[in-house]
Amino acid sequence: MTKRLYFDDAYLTRWTTRVRDKLEREDGVYVVLEESAFYPHGGGQPNDAGWIGGIPVLDVVGEDDAVLHKVERFPEESEVACEIDWERRFDHMQQHSGQHLLSAVCRELYGAMTLSFHLGADYCTIDVDQPELSAGQFAAIEREVNRHIYLNHRITSYFVSGEEASRLPLVKPPKVKDRVRIVETEGVEYNGCGGTHVSATGAIGMINLLKTEKQKGNVRIVFKCGWRALAEFQEQRRALGLVTARLKTGRDGIMERLDKWEDEQKQLQLELDALKDALDEVAVRELLAERDGGLIAQIYADKPLKDLQSLAQKLTGQTDAPILLAAQSEHKIVLAHSGSYPVSCGAFFKEHLAMHNGKGGGSDKLAQAGFGSWEDALAFYEFVKQAL
Numbered sequence: 001m002t003k004r005l006y007f008d009d010a011y012l013t014r015w016t017t018r019v020r021d022k023l024e025r026e027d028g029v030y031v032v033l034e035e036s037a038f039y040p041h042g043g044g045q046p047n048d049a050g051w052i053g054g055i056p057v058l059d060v061v062g063e064d065d066a067v068l069h070k071v072e073r074f075p076e077e078s079e080v081a082c083e084i085d086w087e088r089r090f091d092h093m094q095q096h097s098g099q100h101l102l103s104a105v106c107r108e109l110y111g112a113m114t115l116s117f118h119l120g121a122d123y124c125t126i127d128v129d130q131p132e133l134s135a136g137q138f139a140a141i142e143r144e145v146n147r148h149i150y151l152n153h154r155i156t157s158y159f160v161s162g163e164e165a166s167r168l169p170l171v172k173p174p175k176v177k178d179r180v181r182i183v184e185t186e187g188v189e190y191n192g193c194g195g196t197h198v199s200a201t202g203a204i205g206m207i208n209l210l211k212t213e214k215q216k217g218n219v220r221i222v223f224k225c226g227w228r229a230l231a232e233f234q235e236q237r238r239a240l241g242l243v244t245a246r247l248k249t250g251r252d253g254i255m256e257r258l259d260k261w262e263d264e265q266k267q268l269q270l271e272l273d274a275l276k277d278a279l280d281e282v283a284v285r286e287l288l289a290e291r292d293g294g295l296i297a298q299i300y301a302d303k304p305l306k307d308l309q310s311l312a313q314k315l316t317g318q319t320d321a322p323i324l325l326a327a328q329s330e331h332k333i334v335l336a337h338s339g340s341y342p343v344s345c346g347a348f349f350k351e352h353l354a355m356h357n358g359k360g361g362g363s364d365k366l367a368q369a370g371f372g373s374w375e376d377a378l379a380f381y382e383f384v385k386q387a388l
Contacts, residue, residue: 001065010196013084030068044117045195053080094226096245097197104189105145117329142209152202154186221280302329312336
């Protein structure tokens with residue numbers, strides 16, 4: 001049996017104890033200590049890290065009454081000095097206490113019970129039994145949960161009997177029948193929990209709700225607490241500063257500048273489309289005039305596929321001849337006709353593309369294909385010219 005020191009003091013970071021047992025397993029070596037403040041992963045919270053006798057702790061696992069510490073190698077001494085990676089531990093405490101508070105607020109405001117909790121390396125999530133949350137509800141939850149942080153409710157943990165637990169207004173029934181560990185956020189909730197927590201809600205610092213996602217008919221809330229939330233805020237502020245500097249405006253003028261930029265882009269696109277249409281008309285006349293035989297074929301250096309298709313459709317409106325166009329930069333080919341030519345473009349491509357390492361398809365009157373190299377595209381282009 002290992003005495004779990006984190007139950008009594010989540011802020012304990014250094015202690016000395018004796019090695020009770022050493023275990024060799026397929027995935028590595030483990031030590032069992034008489035006393036341990038290392039939290040084993042479970043309940044949505046990852047394990048602690050740190051050092052035992054100066055040796056890094058790689059994983060911590062709870063098995064029955066024992067806590068197993070996976071280490072790089074066995075310590076030589078029977079009595080060892082232990083140290084918790086405090087930055088990691090405190091981060092987990094902020095996230096876990098923040099989750100309790102967030103779940104309590106979701107329950108209080110909208111009757112949304114938390115179904116699951118995940119504490120990840122970058123962000124945390126809870127899934128709540130709501131089909132959706134509106135933007136207004138999302139903002140209200142964030143305001144209320146941070147209000148509770150500012151109130152600095154005391155957070156305490158203690159063990160009670162099963163009978164005592166049955167008389168408490170617990171969020172949900174405990175999984176154990178006796179010696180139930182309670183995490184109480186004063187004035188907010190009683191929760192059966194075996195994790196590590198900060199001593200008051202003020203130590204959570206802040207909670208930043210990032211977004212919601214649909215998850216099997218429920219809502220997943222993605223959030224960050226404490227130092228993570230501050231880092232997220234600082235990164236958003238940095239990004240906002242870059243945007244305002246680029247747009248040469250303040251924060252309040254961003255939307256006006258973006259609206260103006262969007263209008264300018266729409267106008268430029270209209271002008272560009274008009275120029276493309278004019279150039280296409282010139283190209284159509286030239287291709288019809290230079291037509292040699294029954295096929296109109298042309299290679300372009302850097303025309304995108306969309307422009308090839310547009311030009312092909314303009315040509316088919318003025319001739320019954322098949323149209324073959326290629327773009328060297330994109331390794332793309334388009335084949336089209338007005339419908340009078342006795343060959344299905346899509347069927348022709350389907351029959352012959354594989355032997356030229358191409359992929360594509362289309363309808364009877366228009367088909368397109370892409371190739372891994374210009375050499376393959378050119379070979380297919382020449383093949384189509386000969387075949388048609």
